[in-house]
Amino acid sequence: MFKRILTGVLALVLIMSLWETADGAVISTDGESVTVPVKYTVDNSSFEIRIPALIIPAEEETGFLIGADKLNIRPDEYVEVKIVSGCDGSGAVKLERQNVPEGKDKAVLETVFSVSGRNISEADYIVGHFEDGSSIVNSVGEVTMSAVNVDETTQAGDYLATLEFRVDLKRR
Amino acid sequence: MINIIYKISALLITAVLLPLRLSAGEASAGIHNFSDARNKSQTLVSAEYWTGNSVFKPEEQGIDWGISASQITKVLSPGRAYSVKDIGDYSAYVTNEEERVGNTLDKSFYWYNRSRLAYVKLFKVTGGQEISFVFSDEFYVYCAEFDSSFRMLEDGDWMATGQKCRLKNDTAWIMVVFRQVNGDMSLGGGTDTVVKASEIKNSEANYIVFEPFSYTFKMNGGNYYGSSSDYVMERLGVNKIALPRPIKTGYKFSGWKADNGKIYNEIISAAYDSELFKDTTFTAIWEEIPVSAVSLDREYAILEQNCGDSITLQAAAMPDNAYDKTLVWSSSDEEVARVDRNGVVTAGKTGEAVITVKASGGAEACCKIYVMGFEVKIPSSCEINKAYPIQIKVYNNGKEGMTGRKHVIIDTEQTVAVYRAGDEATSYDVVAETSPSYAGGYSRLKEGAYLADITDSSTIYYRLTPTSDMTRAGDYEGNVNFSVSVN
Numbered sequence: 281m282f283k284r285i286l287t288g289v290l291a292l293v294l295i296m297s298l299w300e301t302a303d304g305a306v307i308s309t310d311g312e313s314v315t316v317p318v319k320y321t322v323d324n325s326s327f328e329i330r331i332p333a334l335i336i337p338a339e340e341e342t343g344f345l346i347g348a349d350k351l352n353i354r355p356d357e358y359v360e361v362k363i364v365s366g367c368d369g370s371g372a373v374k375l376e377r378q379n380v381p382e383g384k385d386k387a388v389l390e391t392v393f394s395v396s397g398r399n400i401s402e403a404d405y406i407v408g409h410f411e412d413g414s415s416i417v418n419s420v421g422e423v424t425m426s427a428v429n430v431d432e433t434t435q436a437g438d439y440l441a442t443l444e445f446r447v448d449l450k451r452r
Numbered sequence: 453m454i455n456i457i458y459k460i461s462a463l464l465i466t467a468v469l470l471p472l473r474l475s476a477g478e479a480s481a482g483i484h485n486f487s488d489a490r491n492k493s494q495t496l497v498s499a500e501y502w503t504g505n506s507v508f509k510p511e512e513q514g515i516d517w518g519i520s521a522s523q524i525t526k527v528l529s530p531g532r533a534y535s536v537k538d539i540g541d542y543s544a545y546v547t548n549e550e551e552r553v554g555n556t557l558d559k560s561f562y563w564y565n566r567s568r569l570a571y572v573k574l575f576k577v578t579g580g581q582e583i584s585f586v587f588s589d590e591f592y593v594y595c596a597e598f599d600s601s602f603r604m605l606e607d608g609d610w611m612a613t614g615q616k617c618r619l620k621n622d623t624a625w626i627m628v629v630f631r632q633v634n635g636d637m638s639l640g641g642g643t644d645t646v647v648k649a650s651e652i653k654n655s656e657a658n659y660i661v662f663e664p665f666s667y668t669f670k671m672n673g674g675n676y677y678g679s680s681s682d683y684v685m686e687r688l689g690v691n692k693i694a695l696p697r698p699i700k701t702g703y704k705f706s707g708w709k710a711d712n713g714k715i716y717n718e719i720i721s722a723a724y725d726s727e728l729f730k731d732t733t734f735t736a737i738w739e740e741i742p743v744s745a746v747s748l749d750r751e752y753a754i755l756e757q758n759c760g761d762s763i764t765l766q767a768a769a770m771p772d773n774a775y776d777k778t779l780v781w782s783s784s785d786e787e788v789a790r791v792d793r794n795g796v797v798t799a800g801k802t803g804e805a806v807i808t809v810k811a812s813g814g815a816e817a818c819c820k821i822y823v824m825g826f827e828v829k830i831p832s833s834c835e836i837n838k839a840y841p842i843q844i845k846v847y848n849n850g851k852e853g854m855t856g857r858k859h860v861i862i863d864t865e866q867t868v869a870v871y872r873a874g875d876e877a878t879s880y881d882v883v884a885e886t887s888p889s890y891a892g893g894y895s896r897l898k899e900g901a902y903l904a905d906i907t908d909s910s911t912i913y914y915r916l917t918p919t920s921d922m923t924r925a926g927d928y929e930g931n932v933n934f935s936v937s938v939n
Contacts, residue, residue, distance in 0.1 A: 304831040304840075310756055313935035318870050318882065318916060320836040320928040354926040355874030412875065412926075 325353040329361055329408065329447045337375070337391040337428045346408035346421035346445075353412045356452050361408025361421070363393070363400065366443035371399035375428075375439035387435040392426040407445070524602055526574045526625065532663035533586075533689075533729070536628075539571050539649050539658075572627050574598060577662060579622025584689030586659040586724050587613045587630070587652065594629040597621050613657065614690040614722030628660065657724030661689035665731050669708060672736040674700035690729070692722035702775035704741045708734035740775035742813035750819055754848055754858060755789065755799035756938050757825040765795040765819055767809045779809045789821040799823045802847040824848040826860045830934045831914075836870065836882050836922075839890055839915040842934075846909045859939045862904040866897050868916070870930035878924050882916040884932070889913065903934070 305314045330347035346361050353359065367373050371394060377387040393400045395407055400423075408421040527534065577583065585593040595617050597606035606620045610631065619626070630647050652658050664686035671680045676698040683696050695708055695718055707717035712727040715737065720728060749766040769777040781791040788805040791797045797807055802825030810816040825847040831840040844860055845852050864884055872878040885894040886903060890913050897903060904912050922928065 304829050307828040307830060307934070307936040308757075308826060310761075310936070310938045313933055314830055315931045315933050316830060317833045318836065318868060318928075318930040318932050319833055320870060320922070322922045322925045322928065324923070325925045352923070352925050355872060356927075357925075 325357055325449060327351045327353060327359050327410070327449065329359060329410070331361070331445050335425070335443070337373075337389075337425045339430050340427045341424060342427075343422060343424040346423065348408070348410040348421065351410055351412065353410075353449060354451075355412050357412065358450055358452065359408070359410040360406055360448045360450050361410075362446050362448070363405040363407055364444050364446045366441055367393055367400060367405060369401065371401065373425075373441050373443065375441040377435055378438040378440050380437075387437070387439075389428045389430065389434070389439045391428050394424045394426070395422070397424075408447075524572055524574055526576065526600070528576045530575045530577070530660065530662050532665075533659040533661045534575065536571055536658045536660065537653050539652050571630060574600070574602070574625035574627065575660065575662075577619055577624050577626060579624060580619060581662065582616050582618045582664075582688055583626070584616045584661040584691060585611060585613060585628065586657045586661055586689045586729075588655050588657050588724070589613060591647075591652065592631040594631065595626050596629075597624040597626055599623075600625060612722075613724065614692060616688050616691055656726055657690070659689070659729075664688040665729070667693075667731070668733045669696055669698075670733065670735045671698050671700075672738060674698035674703070674705065674736050674738060687720075687728075690722050690724050692719060694719050695734075698736050700736075700738050702741055702773060703738035706737045706739040709737050710734050741771065741773055743769040743771075743774045743777055743811035743815045744813070745770045746779065746809055746811050746815045746817040748809060748817045748819045752820040752822065753797065754822045754824050755797065756858065757799050757802050757823050762796055762798040765791075765797060765807060765809070767795055767817065769811050769815070774811075776812050779811055782808050782810070783821075784808070788823050797821055801825070802849070804849045822848045824858055824938075826936070826938065828860065828862060828934075828936045834914075834916055834932060836916045836918055836928070839887075839894075839913045841890070841911050842904070842914050843911050844904060844906055844909060846907065852909050858907065860904065860906055861902050861937050861939055863935045863937070864897070864903045864914075865932055866899055866901075867919075868930050868932045870918075870928040872924060873927040873929055875924075875926065878926070880922050880928065881919045882930070883919060885915050885917055887913045887915075 305316070307314060328349040328351075330345075330349060332344050335344050336342075348359060351359065371392045372390050373393060375389045375391070377389075380386045393407070400407065407423045410421065583595070585595070587593060589612070592610045592612060594610050595608040596604055597608070597619055598604050602625075605624060608617065611617060630652060665688075667685045667687050669676070669683040669685065671682070674680065676683050676696045683698075685693065685696070687693050695716060697718070698705055707715040709715055710728065710732050711734075712732075714727065716734065747768045747770070753763050753765075755761040755763060767779055769779060781793060781795055783789050783791050783797075783805050784807075785803060785805040787800045788803040789797050789799060789807060791807050795809065797819075799821075800823060802823050805821045805823070807819045807821055808816055809818075827843075827845045827847075829841075829843040829845075831842070834840060842862065844862070846860055848858075867881050867883050869879045869881055884897040884903065886897055887894040888910075894913070894915060894917075896917075903914065904910075916932070
């Protein structure tokens with residue numbers, strides 16, 4: 281019996297939760313009309329950001345793309361791609377020489393990241409900015425890498441840096 | 453016609469020349485007495501001589517009246533009305549038909565035949581004049597015309613009091629004969645009884661009327677056949693007369709007030725009334741005609757509140773010729789329904805009010821006003837795919853629940869578009885659906901159909917449903933309109 285009552289109460293609560301009971305406008309005059317706003321939120325924002333698994337700088341300026349696919353976000357939202365580690369405040373990425381025995385100095389190569397001619401600064405490490413719209417990939421997603429400083433004195437070997445990207449869906 | 457003179461003279465002669473013995477039964481037969489007497493007495497030869505002759509001329513027929521013309525009082529100027537109270541001077545008679553005493557013929561003579569009393573005076577009248585006799589109802593009067601020598605010129609007829617007789621001769625002298633009818637008012641019928649001269653003498657009504665009285669009717673603001681002038685009517689004796697019936701707009705005629713202060717209406721009967729036995733002035737008495745009833749063209753009306761809904765009540769005061777047909781309107785509750793002096797009722801707040809229209813005399817009529825109201829509760833905003841109750845409360849007497857007689861109509865769009873905020877290029881159509889219950893059974897609002905068309909309180913459920921999947925993330929906005937009208 282208790283179960284039945286409980287079931288009934290729960291069903292009623294469910295119905296009441298679906299049934300809008302908020303106080304509305306009251307019309308009591310012939311010919312009167314009201315305009316009622318219709319609102320609805322489609323809350324299914326989703327996106328896919330493409331970040332290269334491997335970025336290879338060169339002895340000349342080169343770049344890579346941060347891409348966005350299946351972007352379905354609200355018009356007041358944007359997707360932001362940031363480098364959260366691996367890049368210093370002036371946009372420089374330092375690649376360390378690999379497999380260097382312990383105790384010996386590790387040679388470093390450097391390339392500077394810039395976006396739209398502007399170095400990635402300490403203030404914002406944004407390398408990608410994507411909004412809802414006709415163009416899924418915008419210019420901010422194109423990162424330019426300056427030429428690596430290599431010469432005859434550069435120690436041979438593999439150089440590696442690790443970048444950490446973070447992708448945020450943000451609301452304006 | 454009855455030849456009374458024939459019988460009078462016959463019996464008179466019998467009385468004078470031949471003492472006649474009649475039985476009481478024969479005597480009561482009245483006019484037929486002589487025949488009966490004749491059969492019993494062969495001495496009445498002269499009577500047969502006059503049979504069939506309506507005019508008795510004794511000098512030509514060799515018969516003596518038993519009284520000479522010189523012995524009969526002649527009244528040369530009887531005036532307008534002559535009283536016969538002097539009849540009592542000769543009241544000593546025996547009731548035995550065989551005897552005749554106390555006859556003083558120097559002034560007049562009485563002849564008594566148990567049922568007829570001849571009051572013989574010769575009144576000089578103008579030829580062709582109309583005269584009337586005023587006596588109590590127990591008597592009939594007979595009038596005959598004579599010349600100055602007591603020769604009969606014209607026979608007459610029996611008349612009841614108030615009846616008129618126009619004399620046929622230019623110069624006439626008349627004799628009157630009384631006959632008592634013992635309550636039988638039919639002329640020539642009934643059982644004759646003894647004439648009691650004392651009753652005639654003592655009666656107030658004992659006149660021979662020679663000139664009519666003048667009755668003047670003053671209209672007092674009214675009119676009679678279009679004339680407001682005094683209306684003059686002549687009344688001869690106590691003849692029955694129909695009084696004029698004047699009219700006056702807005703008034704009811706309630707009679708004529710005579711000089712004596714009494715009110716007379718319609719007719720004055722042929723009965724002696726000393727107060728009307730003279731020239732009299734009557735003044736019309738008018739009474740305002742009150743409004744006896746007021747009617748309204750409807751018993752109830754339903755008005756709608758808050759929008760000046762109004763109705764004009766049509767009132768009628770009856771009768772049409774009422775003096776004051778002014779009507780006063782009132783409302784039992786001015787907040788619910790006001791009414792102006794023209795019967796225009798305007799709705800106020802919901803409730804009931806009684807509009808009363810009242811005439812000055814108190815007659816009134818009522819109309820109940822139900823001031824209808826409604827409240828339609830519309831959601832302040834709508835979300836797609838969510839049901840909203842739209843509550844419609846109908847009041848027609850200030851209370852909810854009574855079936856209204858007006859329709860509350862709610863109209864809305866069949867389809868509305870919602871636009872993505874910040875991206876108005878993206879929109880979806882959503883359609884209105886309605887259901888009588890929340891649980892289900894929603895159906896799309898048809899083109900041209902109303903969301904609601906009801907006469908009583910109810911709740912309907914409303915929701916908006918997109919026509920296609922809304923996949924684009926974001927906030928969508930649109931507007932839906934609801935309008936409410938009463939029909």
